[in-house]
Amino acid sequence: MITCEEFFLEFGDYLENRVSPEVRKELELHVSQCRVCQVLYDSSRKTVKIVTESGSFDLPKSVSDPIIDRVMARLRAGPT
Amino acid sequence: MSFLSEVLLDDKFGPFVAFQEALGFVPNLLRAQTLLPRVIEAQAKLESAVRLQEGAISRVQKERILLIVAAERQDTYCVAAGNRVLSSFGVSDQQIDDLLNKHGHENLSAADLACLQFCLKLSRHAPSVHSEDIQALRAYGFQDESILETVFATALAAYRGILSVGLGPEPDFGTRKTTSRRVDPPRGVACHAPLPDPHGAAQKGPYLPAPYLSSKTFSIVQKSHGFVPNFFRSQTLRPDLLEAELEAVDRILLPEDVLTRTQKECILLAVSAANLNSYCVAMHCNLLRGLGMSAEEGDQVAVDYHLSTLSEADKALLDFAVKLGVRFTEFSRQDILNLQTFGFSEEQILECEVVVALNNFANALQMGLGIEPDFEPPLIPAQNKVHLSAATSRPIERGLVTPSLTEVLDPDARLVAEAQGGKLEAFEELVRRHSQLIYRALVAILGDPVEAQDAMQDALLSAFKHITGFQGRSKFSTWLVSIARNTAFQRLRGRKEAESLDGGECEEDREFRPRQVRAWQDNPEQCYSKSEIRQLVERGISGLPAKYRAVVMLRDIEQLSTDEVSRQLGLSVPTVKVRLLRGRLMLREWLSPHFTTRATS
Numbered sequence: 001m002i003t004c005e006e007f008f009l010e011f012g013d014y015l016e017n018r019v020s021p022e023v024r025k026e027l028e029l030h031v032s033q034c035r036v037c038q039v040l041y042d043s044s045r046k047t048v049k050i051v052t053e054s055g056s057f058d059l060p061k062s063v064s065d066p067i068i069d070r071v072m073a074r075l076r077a078g079p080t
Numbered sequence: 081m082s083f084l085s086e087v088l089l090d091d092k093f094g095p096f097v098a099f100q101e102a103l104g105f106v107p108n109l110l111r112a113q114t115l116l117p118r119v120i121e122a123q124a125k126l127e128s129a130v131r132l133q134e135g136a137i138s139r140v141q142k143e144r145i146l147l148i149v150a151a152e153r154q155d156t157y158c159v160a161a162g163n164r165v166l167s168s169f170g171v172s173d174q175q176i177d178d179l180l181n182k183h184g185h186e187n188l189s190a191a192d193l194a195c196l197q198f199c200l201k202l203s204r205h206a207p208s209v210h211s212e213d214i215q216a217l218r219a220y221g222f223q224d225e226s227i228l229e230t231v232f233a234t235a236l237a238a239y240r241g242i243l244s245v246g247l248g249p250e251p252d253f254g255t256r257k258t259t260s261r262r263v264d265p266p267r268g269v270a271c272h273a274p275l276p277d278p279h280g281a282a283q284k285g286p287y288l289p290a291p292y293l294s295s296k297t298f299s300i301v302q303k304s305h306g307f308v309p310n311f312f313r314s315q316t317l318r319p320d321l322l323e324a325e326l327e328a329v330d331r332i333l334l335p336e337d338v339l340t341r342t343q344k345e346c347i348l349l350a351v352s353a354a355n356l357n358s359y360c361v362a363m364h365c366n367l368l369r370g371l372g373m374s375a376e377e378g379d380q381v382a383v384d385y386h387l388s389t390l391s392e393a394d395k396a397l398l399d400f401a402v403k404l405g406v407r408f409t410e411f412s413r414q415d416i417l418n419l420q421t422f423g424f425s426e427e428q429i430l431e432c433e434v435v436v437a438l439n440n441f442a443n444a445l446q447m448g449l450g451i452e453p454d455f456e457p458p459l460i461p462a463q464n465k466v467h468l469s470a471a472t473s474r475p476i477e478r479g480l481v482t483p484s485l486t487e488v489l490d491p492d493a494r495l496v497a498e499a500q501g502g503k504l505e506a507f508e509e510l511v512r513r514h515s516q517l518i519y520r521a522l523v524a525i526l527g528d529p530v531e532a533q534d535a536m537q538d539a540l541l542s543a544f545k546h547i548t549g550f551q552g553r554s555k556f557s558t559w560l561v562s563i564a565r566n567t568a569f570q571r572l573r574g575r576k577e578a579e580s581l582d583g584g585e586c587e588e589d590r591e592f593r594p595r596q597v598r599a600w601q602d603n604p605e606q607c608y609s610k611s612e613i614r615q616l617v618e619r620g621i622s623g624l625p626a627k628y629r630a631v632v633m634l635r636d637i638e639q640l641s642t643d644e645v646s647r648q649l650g651l652s653v654p655t656v657k658v659r660l661l662r663g664r665l666m667l668r669e670w671l672s673p674h675f676t677t678r679a680t681s
Binding site: 015051064070 | 289291536541605660672
């Protein structure tokens with residue numbers, strides 16, 4: 001079985017689902033037998049899910065519209 | 081005497097001894113490279129692994145492949161050498177003539193014929209090789225290892241063929257009489273099989289299984305490329321062949337004492353593009369980005385380096401490389417003399433030729449093994465792809481692969497043209513369309529939502545001021561983000577504790593290891609309201625160091641692809657991957673206390 005260090009080397013691609021079936025098999029085997037890496041993988045996957053679905057840094061139209069309106073008014077007024 | 085000077089090397093020079101023992105002579109093809117012994121060592125190692133020992137296919141089968149590909153390329157040097165070697169294995173002159181001439185394959189089994197047919201296809205029209213060709217070999221009883229060796233032998237034939245043309249070595253032996261210098265394909269093989277659509281769905285790879293090998297195996301490329309490309313991971317079925325190839329990379333591509341890394345990567349990019357190898361094009365575009373070349377310039381080198389900002393000398397170097405790599409039948413000693421007028425030394429010319437040889441070796445492997453891309457292909461407009469595939473059956477001439485990066489399909493193009501003409505309504509529509517993107521680009525760098533809103537006005541005014549300078553070499557949204565980033569950087573510079581987005585990875589980063597190892601809830605997001613989660617995430621991201629924040633913002637919040645993030649930030653894909661992982665792990669540390677079983681129970 002691969003070591004935790006080897007697991008960690010592949011970890012980024014594993015999270016991105018970008019490993020070959022052969023590599024995936026090795027990583028899954030490791031995760032099934034190493035509690036620390038199992039927690040790391042599970043919580044990292046959940047982190048990505050939470051972050052991507054959080055709707056963070058959405059700029060509501062109620063905020064962006066006045067900014068754009070101010071800029072356009074300035075441009076229409078011409079060079080100052 | 082070959083085209084380049086030779087120096088005397090000790091008879092005990094390892095590669096010479098190896099060839100003397102294996103073949104009974106030292107090929108002039110190797111002696112023609114004595115200006116750079118390390119490239120001889122690279123080739124000797126490759127030949128030793130691929131050719132000079134029995135493997136899943138026999139040495140006679142390998143020599144047949146080398147001979148038939150050499151004959152197909154009208155390469156008299158390699159044909160003569162191949163004749164001699166096959167004779168030494170007891171293959172009769174008649175059998176060799178049969179192999180080299182049409183209608184004379186009675187002595188070959190159906191499986192051997194199928195194998196040669198495959199090799200000729202890979203040598204002639206690599207982009208047209210697909211999974212059905214591999215299936216055909218399997219149907220003839222070829223095992224995966226045999227197929228891998230067959231692909232390697234064909235790739236080696238390409239390597240040797242390039243050097244034979246580029247170096248013009250004296251024949252090792254008098255050319256034996258054959259009825260024709262040129263070989264026709266085995267009977268029943270269409271000479272120009274119709275090309276499938278290279279962008280269709282037919283070519284899904286990789287064609288062969290690739291057992292897991294520890295990343296430590298790939299330490300050479302890990303160090304030089306910053307990651308391990310699928311190209312190398314797809315060859316793990318035979319660690320000995322992989323090792324020889326990695327050593328060739330180490331001895332040919334990585335040293336900087338003759339040509340620079342950037343020059344070599346440009347050669348690999350330009351010749352791969354001319355060979356229509358989109359995998360290698362994407363790879364070398366990314367490596368060039370890692371060496372400091374902008375994404376646009378890399379794309380330009382791929383599409384037409386004549387229109388890039390490379391020096392005239394480097395353009396001449398690429399002309400030389402592309403001619404040798406693709407239009408080799410037109411190559412002559414005069415091309416070397418021409419390149420010398422640009423100030424290139426014999427060592428540099430030799431290294432360029434070896435890089436081209438290695439490139440065609442790699443292109444053949446990639447196509448033959450169906451290796452899947454690591455990255456998205458560069459921005460080459462659809463209409464140019466049509467030109468590219470149509471160009472496979474004829475030599476690529478300057479101007480044929482017309483660069484039209486300005487024609488990149490961009491949904492904003494019409495509005496941009498109107499805005500550039502001074503139409504304010506068009507500009508307004510554009511900024512409303514992309515306001516979210518601009519805002520997030522600002523937050524990514526500034527880290528503070530309120531300041532980002534404040535900076536947005538400056539960014540929009542700056543965009544309007546500079547819009548006439550936008551030339552369509554990227555998508556408009558990409559350009560807009562770069563304006564926003566510049567605006568944010570100006571503000572950052574005003575801060576005392578300026579954060580760097582470009583800073584290298586410090587020791588502390590490299591040592592980063594997760595500390596929180598308590599299990600999380602099954603559905604952690606259900607423990608808090610949506611707005612609470614958003615606040616947690618925003619605080620977490622805002623608290624990241626700038627270089628990680630920028631990558632996480634674009635990849636996980638903006639949900640751009642890794643390749644698009646690398647373009648937006650002007651970073652190589654490997655750097656983006658490293659920063660993304662660290663950023664995510666830092667966020668995990670931040671979120672952990674809120675989502676572990678103990679926290680939520």
